[in-house]
Amino acid sequence: MRVIALVSQKGGVGKSTLSINLAALAGEKEPAMIIDRDAPQCTASKWWNRRQDLEPPPAYPELIDIGQTPLKAAVTKLKPQPGFLFLDTRPAVGAAEAEAVQAADFVIVPVKAAIVDIEAIALTLDIIRRLDRKALIVVNAAKNDRRATDARAALSRFPVSVCPHHLSDRAAYLDAPIDGLSVMEMQGAGARAAEHELRQVWQWALETMNG
Numbered sequence: 001m002r003v004i005a006l007v008s009q010k011g012g013v014g015k016s017t018l019s020i021n022l023a024a025l026a027g028e029k030e031p032a033m034i035i036d037r038d039a040p041q042c043t044a045s046k047w048w049n050r051r052q053d054l055e056p057p058p059a060y061p062e063l064i065d066i067g068q069t070p071l072k073a074a075v076t077k078l079k080p081q082p083g084f085l086f087l088d089t090r091p092a093v094g095a096a097e098a099e100a101v102q103a104a105d106f107v108i109v110p111v112k113a114a115i116v117d118i119e120a121i122a123l124t125l126d127i128i129r130r131l132d133r134k135a136l137i138v139v140n141a142a143k144n145d146r147r148a149t150d151a152r153a154a155l156s157r158f159p160v161s162v163c164p165h166h167l168s169d170r171a172a173y174l175d176a177p178i179d180g181l182s183v184m185e186m187q188g189a190g191a192r193a194a195e196h197e198l199r200q201v202w203q204w205a206l207e208t209m210n211g
Contacts, residue, residue, distance in 0.1 A: 001033075001078055001207065003085045007128075010120045011091030013110045014140040016043035017173050018119040020087040022108075024182035025202050027060025028189030031083030035064050035074065037090065037100060043177070044088045051147070057186075061086070071096075075103040075187070093123045106209045113142045113151035125160055126169055136208050138201055139166035141173075161208055165200040168193070193196035 004022070006015040024031040035059060036044040048063040064085075066074040071087075078085055087100045092180050101107055107128050121137070128135045137155055140160075142148035148166040155162045167173070172183045172194040183194040 001031075001081045001083050001085050002106065003079070003087065003104045004205075004209075005087040005089060005100040005107045006087050006110065007093075007097050007101060007107055007110055007124055008091060008111065008121070009093045009124045010111070010117050010138060013091075013112050013117060014167070014173070015091070015110055016041070016047075016088050016138065017036055017177075018108065018110055018138070018167075020044050020047050020177065021087045021173070021182050021184075021198055022088045022202055022205075023061035023084070024058070024184060024196060026084040028084075029060070031081065032059050032061040033064050033083065033085045034088060035066060035071070035085065036088050037071070037096060038073045038088045039090065041090075047177045048182055050177070052180070066160040069097050069137040071103050074155055093127055097124075098127050098131065101131050101133055104133060104206070107133050108205060109135060111137055111151070111155065113147040114137050115154075115164075118154050121155070121158070125158055128160065134209065136163055136205055137161065138163045138205075142166045143169050152170065161168075161202055163204050163208075165197060165204055167197050167201060170194045201206050 006019050024034045089100050139148050139151045172191040174182050
């Protein structure tokens with residue numbers, strides 16, 4: 001099982017949104033699991049609970065409740081299984097986030113296309129560098145293509161790969177979790193556009209992870 005941590009010091013950048021949608025996307029072909037470390041919000045857990053009301057409930061992603069088990073021990077136990085494990089984390093760069101990065105094979109760092117978010121990314125990237133983990137920065141909730149392009153240019157000064165694809169500021173990402181859905185499971189043109197860009201980001205993440 002490959003372990004992917006979604007980490008960022010900044011709140012509101014879309015870690016949980018990416019976690020649940022990428023896990024649902026990965027679960028189309030392989031087993032996919034989520035460990036929700038984003039207390040007290042627990043957005044991924046609440047989404048998964050609503051998902052159990054679907055008929056029938058989708059098999060993946062599974063939500064793994066590790067209780068008081070240390071993350072490293074829980075991940076070690078899951079590692080021999082096939083598929084992907086996503087670690088959704090708090091908006092912080094404390095010991096818990098460092099633990100998630102250390103447990104991961106790969107780290108995705110979402111960032112909004114705004115100067116305050118770009119400036120705040122340095123501490124997150126410092127933890128990733130110190131723990132020597134492969135990572136990918138993904139521009140999320142971009143208002144338009146120009147802002148996404150400008151953000152990628154600004155992020156290129158950091159020694160971490162920047163995804164050439166971005167996720168736009170779309171209502172589908174906000175509406176899907178209300179019913180425990182991923183954007184792939186929604187209807188409408190907005191959902192299809194969201195699905196298209198999400199698949200592009202996931203494919204690039206896989207190539208970066210395997211490269």
